[in-house]
Amino acid sequence: MEILRVENISKVYGTKRSAKQFRALNNISFSVKKGEFLGVMGPSGSGKTTLLNIIGSIDRPTTGRCIIDGQDLTKLNKNQLAQHRIKNIGFIFQDYNLLETMTLKENIILPLALHGYKVREMEAKLARLSHDLGITGVLDKYPYEVSGGEQQRAAACRAVITNPKIILADEPTGNLDSKSGRALLDLLTLINQKYQATILMVTHDVFAASYCQKIMFIRDGEIYNELYAGESKRQFFDAIIDVMSVLGGADNEADYFSHS
Amino acid sequence: MKLITLAIRNIKRSFSKYAMYFFALSFSVFTVYSFLALMYNDQVMAKFTYSDRYRAMLISFGVVIFVFVAFFLISSNNSFIRARKKEISTYSLFGMTNRKIGWLLFVETMIVGSAALVVGLAVGIFASKLIAMILLNLTLTHFVGDVEFSTAPKVVYLTVVPFLLVFGVIGLTGRWVIGRFELIDLFKANKMPETRFKGSILLLLFSLMLMGTGYYLAAWRDPLLLMMLALPILVLVIVGTFLFFRGGLPKILSWLQNRRSYYRGDNLIAVSTFNHRLKSISGLMAAIAVLSAVAVTVIASGYTLYATVEKSTYDAVGYDLYFYTNDEQVLHDVRAAFAEHDVAVIMEHTTYRYQARPRTDMFVAAEWEFGTPDTYYRIYPQSEFNQLLRAARERYPQADVGKGEAVLAVRTGNNELLEKEWVGRKLDFSNSSLTVTACMDLDITDFGAYYTVVVNDSDFTALMENGDIITTDSGKSPFDRVTVVKYENPLGSHDLNRRLNQVLAGRVSSYRLAYNHYIDALENFGLVCFIGFFMSIVFILMTASLLYFKQIMAAQEERHLYQTLRKIGIRPQQEARVITKRLLPVFFIPLLLGFLHSIFAMKSADTMVFSGMLAVENSYLIVLKFSAAMYLGYGLVYGIFYLITRRQYINIVS
Numbered sequence: 049m050e051i052l053r054v055e056n057i058s059k060v061y062g063t064k065r066s067a068k069q070f071r072a073l074n075n076i077s078f079s080v081k082k083g084e085f086l087g088v089m090g091p092s093g094s095g096k097t098t099l100l101n102i103i104g105s106i107d108r109p110t111t112g113r114c115i116i117d118g119q120d121l122t123k124l125n126k127n128q129l130a131q132h133r134i135k136n137i138g139f140i141f142q143d144y145n146l147l148e149t150m151t152l153k154e155n156i157i158l159p160l161a162l163h164g165y166k167v168r169e170m171e172a173k174l175a176r177l178s179h180d181l182g183i184t185g186v187l188d189k190y191p192y193e194v195s196g197g198e199q200q201r202a203a204a205c206r207a208v209i210t211n212p213k214i215i216l217a218d219e220p221t222g223n224l225d226s227k228s229g230r231a232l233l234d235l236l237t238l239i240n241q242k243y244q245a246t247i248l249m250v251t252h253d254v255f256a257a258s259y260c261q262k263i264m265f266i267r268d269g270e271i272y273n274e275l276y277a278g279e280s281k282r283q284f285f286d287a288i289i290d291v292m293s294v295l296g297g298a299d300n301e302a303d304y305f306s307h308s
Numbered sequence: 309m310k311l312i313t314l315a316i317r318n319i320k321r322s323f324s325k326y327a328m329y330f331f332a333l334s335f336s337v338f339t340v341y342s343f344l345a346l347m348y349n350d351q352v353m354a355k356f357t358y359s360d361r362y363r364a365m366l367i368s369f370g371v372v373i374f375v376f377v378a379f380f381l382i383s384s385n386n387s388f389i390r391a392r393k394k395e396i397s398t399y400s401l402f403g404m405t406n407r408k409i410g411w412l413l414f415v416e417t418m419i420v421g422s423a424a425l426v427v428g429l430a431v432g433i434f435a436s437k438l439i440a441m442i443l444l445n446l447t448l449t450h451f452v453g454d455v456e457f458s459t460a461p462k463v464v465y466l467t468v469v470p471f472l473l474v475f476g477v478i479g480l481t482g483r484w485v486i487g488r489f490e491l492i493d494l495f496k497a498n499k500m501p502e503t504r505f506k507g508s509i510l511l512l513l514f515s516l517m518l519m520g521t522g523y524y525l526a527a528w529r530d531p532l533l534l535m536m537l538a539l540p541i542l543v544l545v546i547v548g549t550f551l552f553f554r555g556g557l558p559k560i561l562s563w564l565q566n567r568r569s570y571y572r573g574d575n576l577i578a579v580s581t582f583n584h585r586l587k588s589i590s591g592l593m594a595a596i597a598v599l600s601a602v603a604v605t606v607i608a609s610g611y612t613l614y615a616t617v618e619k620s621t622y623d624a625v626g627y628d629l630y631f632y633t634n635d636e637q638v639l640h641d642v643r644a645a646f647a648e649h650d651v652a653v654i655m656e657h658t659t660y661r662y663q664a665r666p667r668t669d670m671f672v673a674a675e676w677e678f679g680t681p682d683t684y685y686r687i688y689p690q691s692e693f694n695q696l697l698r699a700a701r702e703r704y705p706q707a708d709v710g711k712g713e714a715v716l717a718v719r720t721g722n723n724e725l726l727e728k729e730w731v732g733r734k735l736d737f738s739n740s741s742l743t744v745t746a747c748m749d750l751d752i753t754d755f756g757a758y759y760t761v762v763v764n765d766s767d768f769t770a771l772m773e774n775g776d777i778i779t780t781d782s783g784k785s786p787f788d789r790v791t792v793v794k795y796e797n798p799l800g801s802h803d804l805n806r807r808l809n810q811v812l813a814g815r816v817s818s819y820r821l822a823y824n825h826y827i828d829a830l831e832n833f834g835l836v837c838f839i840g841f842f843m844s845i846v847f848i849l850m851t852a853s854l855l856y857f858k859q860i861m862a863a864q865e866e867r868h869l870y871q872t873l874r875k876i877g878i879r880p881q882q883e884a885r886v887i888t889k890r891l892l893p894v895f896f897i898p899l900l901l902g903f904l905h906s907i908f909a910m911k912s913a914d915t916m917v918f919s920g921m922l923a924v925e926n927s928y929l930i931v932l933k934f935s936a937a938m939y940l941g942y943g944l945v946y947g948i949f950y951l952i953t954r955r956q957y958i959n960i961v962s
């Protein structure tokens with residue numbers, strides 16, 4: 049079943065008249081099936097974050113439509129969009145975006161709190177997730193008191209705690225060591241399988257990408273290539289490296305994989 | 309040269325951001341200039357400095373203003389530098405020496421300061437005539453004509469020099485402040501939230517106890533004791549207020565954070581954010597609470613005095629005019645004065661000052677002693693007494709005394725207590741006795757005695773025949789008779805009243821003119837009122853602009869928070885609610901606490917001043933009524949600042 053369809057989306061930064069127009073996305077179309085774990089790769093500046101923002105309805109496309117679960121996002125008003133985001137979408141941002149005035153715990157349950165959940169429910173969900181991600185010990189600390197990796201995991205926790213239909217992750221493993229990076233990827237996989245959550249993950253990390261069922265490569269705002277995971281993870285990994293070496297912009301993670 | 313270009317560019321770029329800072333600086337200049345201009349205005353000085361009391365009042369008002377302006381300049385400058393930490397650290401990172409940065413700050417401060425001086429002075433020169441007019445008109449009912457107002461160069465000079473000095477010092481301290489910055493702190497400054505106050509239950513209880521004790525003492529009913537306690541009360545309440553914001557409020561917040569309702573989305577955001585701001589703002593909030601209390605108390609007192617002048621005049625004097633004399637010529641001259649100025653006399657009545665010494669038991673009622681050997685009473689037949697009442701300005705119920713009865717009139721403020729003691733008692737005259745059946749709370753018929761007794765006309769005649777009533781002193785010379793006069797427009801007929809003063813002064817043993825009392829009171833209270841309003845405006849504008857300033861700084865740091873919230877999916881109305889919950893407490897907790905302080909301060913003021921002035925059972929209620937009007941006004945102006953701040957805050961975060 050199709051959960052997300054992107055139709056001819058373009059995004060142009062800068063005002064129409066100004067000379068400094070920049071086309072970050074150029075007429076992109078694709079669709080994602082429910083329960084899919086999709087990776088998005090591409091060189092820096094290729095428009096990955098822009099694409100994710102549009103799908104997450106944080107940003108509006110200049111032209112084109114984005115349809116989630118049969119609902120055309122361009123037709124929703126501000127209120128409905130906010131409702132939609134909180135109910136259907138979980139974000140893991142490139143720069144965490146944790147609120148500095150709140151403890152990790154408060155940050156994580158924030159979406160539930162905005163949604164009006166009961167305290168007991170919130171705490172039950174929180175306990176399970178934070179255990180899976182290994183941040184139970186730092187829940188009462190403030191973001192500036194914990195490491196970048198812990199912040200990133202808390203951000204992941206916040207994204208998945210509402211059981212969203214689609215999880216949008218922008219380089220979620222960018223700041224993690226291999227162990228916690230893998231824990232996060234395992235968690236995403238688990239959520240993907242257990243709750244049939246659809247995941248779109250932007251990454252530069254080939255190892256992280258190899259967790260995906262499908263990789264979409266973007267260059268200069270256009271889809272450049274697609275790869276499907278086959279029987280062997282190793283083959284998939286090599287194929288990704290091949291494409292990325294043409295595209296440029298991948299971290300060299302070959303050693304990383306062989307050691308793990 | 310390059311430094312100046314950079315300075316000018318910086319100012320230009322951040323002008324909209326710091327418009328409020330500029331406004332605040334200009335306003336302090338304006339305030340100081342206006343005050344000095346008043347002090348150096350001949351007419352104003354001639355009016356107010358003949359009495360040391362007024363001079364002391366004006367000077368202490370001046371001191372308050374200067375202290376406040378200094379406080380204001382220092383704290384706004386601190387916020388200003390803090391807000392620029394990031395920018396300063398960037399200069400530093402790219403190799404600008406601290407010395408050079410210091411110079412840059414100095415040049416900037418001097419440019420902005422000079423501009424503020426020019427604007428403040430211009431507005432001050434323009435408005436000071438207006439201010440003097442308002443002051444004189446408020447305080448002098450019969451003030452007509454123009455105020456001479458030339459701009460004294462001396463005043464300009466006296467304003468400019470200290471301010472340039474202050475700006476210079478502020479500019480130079482910038483150098484000192486950045487010397488203490490660590491580069492790493494600077495970069496963290498924007499990212500790292502201010503550390504939180506945990507608050508402590510001990511501080512909370514202690515602060516409440518201090519304020520409570522202050523309140524308790526302020527509600528004391530003994531005016532003399534209150535006078536002595538004034539300073540301790542002030543200290544208790546002020547220290548309590550600061551401790552409350554420093555340690556008590558954070559504790560309350562952390563309690564709120566432990567409640568379930570805290571986890572409702574908007575509470576969670578607003579409370580935690582507010583909590584993080586508390587450290588930088590608790591001192592200011594406490595200052596605002598105290599200052600608002602002071603300002604509001606002064607205007608409330610001034611206004612109550614001003615609004616009750618007429619009533620208090622008649623409570624003190626009773627009649628438009630009365631005088632003691634047996635000289636027919638004086639009476640004639642007085643009548644001539646009325647005719648000359650064409651003012652209609654409504655009623656004129658002359659009475660003997662009858663005196664009687666009936667015996668009673670010795671006892672005390674409503675704090676008055678009765679039955680002592682030297683107790684004597686003014687005594688009137690009912691008809692005469694009622695004539696006097698009719699001649700009084702205030703409407704009193706007429707007395708109706710039966711045969712064998714007596715009514716006692718004493719000004720006690722607590723008639724019930726008096727009646728409880730008195731009703732049923734007997735006044736024993738030489739061969740008759742009268743039973744007291746009622747008491748009245750008034751003293752306008754005493755004319756020198758403490759107590760008045762009213763009896764039935766026929767009883768009065770009998771007592772007179774019996775020799776119980778005397779109209780002469782021991783040397784057999786008659787007491788001066790009293791003449792009371794009620795006439796049209798008694799407080800407005802300036803010329804007539806001046807003439808009456810001429811006619812009566814020195815020729816009668818005593819006289820009182822409601823007009824004199826009224827004018828005195830107006831001059832006195834008008835000044836208090838004026839100072840109150842001026843001070844309130846200064847306080848409101850400065851404290852509110854400081855708050856505004858801090859919140860705008862905060863908004864710049866909190867932008868990020870709202871961006872994230874929007875990404876998570878907060879609804880626009882929910883966001884508006886969060887902003888309200890975030891800002892409202894900052895503005896209104898201090899204000900409400902200030903009002904509470906003031907309510908108790910007004911209680912003291914009532915005990916010390918108003919209860920003696922207003923002849924009503926519960927003068928505090930009247931005082932509160934007038935105070936409430938002033939609280940409302942103050943709150944409204946303050947509320948406008950809240951709205952401006954909220955609007956600007958929303959502009960920044962969205």
Ligand SMILES: Nc1ncnc2c1ncn2[C@@H]1O[C@H](COP(=O)(O)OP(=O)(O)OP(=O)(O)O)[C@@H](O)[C@H]1O
Nearest residue numbers: 061062070072090091092093094095096097098099
């Ligand atoms: N608000 C903006 N205004 C103008 N241009 C923008 C804006 N946001 C992004 N861009 C430009 O759009 C292009 C795509 O940006 P985007 O953030 O989507 O890249 P990305 O693929 O996520 O890169 P990275 O891997 O470095 O995160 C970039 O060239 C960027 O400079």
Ligand SMILES: [Mg+2]
Nearest residue numbers: 096097142218
């Ligand atoms: Mg990106």
